[in-house]
Amino acid sequence: MNFLFVYTLATLFSVVFAQRAAIGFPNDGTSVTAGSKLLVEIDRGNSLSASQEVAIVIGLQSCPSSACAAPSDIMGSILYNGPFAPKLQANATFKPPHQNFTVTIPSTIAKGKAQLGVVHVSLIGAGQAPFLETFNITLNVV
Structure with a gap:
């Protein structure tokens, strides 16, 4: 019985982990110029399980003199x-x-540290369970 629980939990974890996305480009710590265009690559793990992508939201939070808030x-x-x-x-x-x-970096954004945050929404598994994740990198606005 215990083996079945562990197996089920491991399978569920691997299904969810395979659905995760990540920022492939730019790299953490990249310098960007206010008002310029920026290519953002969003990668998603290859998966054998059923999934349906719903949406992505990409945001930029300026935090030059304090810690950035979580994108969530x-x-x-x-x-x-x-x-x-x-x-x-x-x-x-x-x-x-x-x-x-x-995307275009706002021309009015303050120089210094900023956070590029992403919200990823998808439906996973045979029952189409909702899956939501957030992730981010730090940019330097010059």
């Missing part, structure tokens, strides 16, 4: 809000399924 609390300026349809690219041999978004 504050997104800042919304740079993109819409569909997410990651695909494997033929010319990207070692990349997971991903989608690129070109």
Whole structure:
């Protein structure tokens, strides 16, 4: 009985972990210029389990002199809000399924530390259970 519980828990964990997304580009600590365009690559783990992507929200929070709030609390300026349809690219041999978004850094953002935050929403499994995650990197606005 105990083995079945552990197996079920491990299977559920692996299904959810495979659905996770991440910022593939830019790298944490990248310098960006206010008012410029920025390519943001969102990667999603390859999965054999059923999943349906719903949306991605990309936000930029300025926090030059204090700690940034978690993206689950504050997104800042919304740079993109819409569909997410990651695909494997033929010319990207070692990349997971991903989608690129070109966003504009607000020209009015303060110089210094900022946080690029992402909200990822999908439906996973045979029952289409909702899955929501947030993640972020730090940028330096120059």
